Amino acid sequence: MDNRSIIRRPFRYRYYNAAFGIIIVNIVFFVFNTISPQSRYYTALIPGLIIGKGFYWQFFTYMFTHANISHIFFNMLGLFFFGTQVERRIGSSEFLLFYLLTGFLAGLFSFIVYTLTGMYGAVLLGASGAIFAVLLAFAVYFPYANIYIMGIIPVKAPLLVIGYTAIELFSQLLSINSGVAHLTHLAGFVFAFFYFLIRLNINPIEVFRGGRRR
Template sequence: MEKHIHNTSLFSKSAALTLTAVNVILFFITEAFPSVRAYLSLNSVLIIHGRMYWQFISYMFVHGSLMHLLGNMLGLVFFGTAVERKLGTKQFLILYFSSGLASGALSFAVYAAAGMNHVFLLGASGAVYAVLLVFSVLFPRTLIYLWGLLPVPAPILVAVFALIEIFSQLFSVNSGIAHTTHLSGFAAAWLYVKIRMKKSPLALWKEAYRK
């Protein structure tokens, strides 16, 4: 006889929501104990000389302000839950952590090469940007309402965000924002789509709008 076990816990069914909860909890911990943030954020000196290798992962779970946290968590909840339902939890976690790890590793390489010893990278933005790109591939015709008013197709939103990040990186606009990390997230997701779906996101977007 087949048995069905019903779990009433929403978080047990969604890795995206569980990740969100962990981020929120760690935010309040680091607000209460600011010194913890330095151990969890990614810093090239602490990794090279302090051997704090866990920072390649832990930086994704700490945020510098409430607005920083809210922006990333809204993206993770909205886009992450949809991507997880489509891909499955295992693939979603592979996408999320591989993108976050790749974004952190590339940022680390840039900081170390440039001698940016006092920079501390923190936030889930790289992984969230990766999830956004994959969302736009899986749901290319979805309209996202900016500020609740302006409807923008998901692929166009990704393209606009990418252009903003490239422009900001080249011209040092909003230098306190980790533009390299955001672009790395997009690049990691692009590679994920190429490997898993055997086509580039651009080709899949074109196919979706030919139908």
């Protein structure tokens, strides 16, 4: 890694359970939003409010806001299983930057698309964009790991990432389950890919092909 580049300058390795901290923040947001459902008006990402009222914090708070118990449960389950492993591999500071930046960029990208298509009242919420980014990171660092679908069917991590990407792409193109922000999921994958290329100098495609490893 080129230490002369500010973009690629590494953090000193430290591990302080950032993934668990993120889970706790999500739970706090969920409890708050459940007690006061109107609060989602302020914490979800709504293009009309960002443009009209300057609610710019929504680019970050949307990824800590969830619709219901199953929504937060499965996102936090993914963060627990995959995020903790990625964090141990790259360190907590790098993991926090990776998670928050990819989540922010996925939200920003969705905001731009919603705005250009006139969907000012769209409501984007959930950690899925950042979680999909974490899933790609897990596949890059643990390309031979088996992930058991439904606890039964073993699938190599890179194949699972490719499969998820294909499903999300077709779902977006065919408008299947329009309540799910497939575009945000795909953006999470894409921005994670570029994070590896630009920040970490790792090409995920080469890793998946069995080439360069880190």
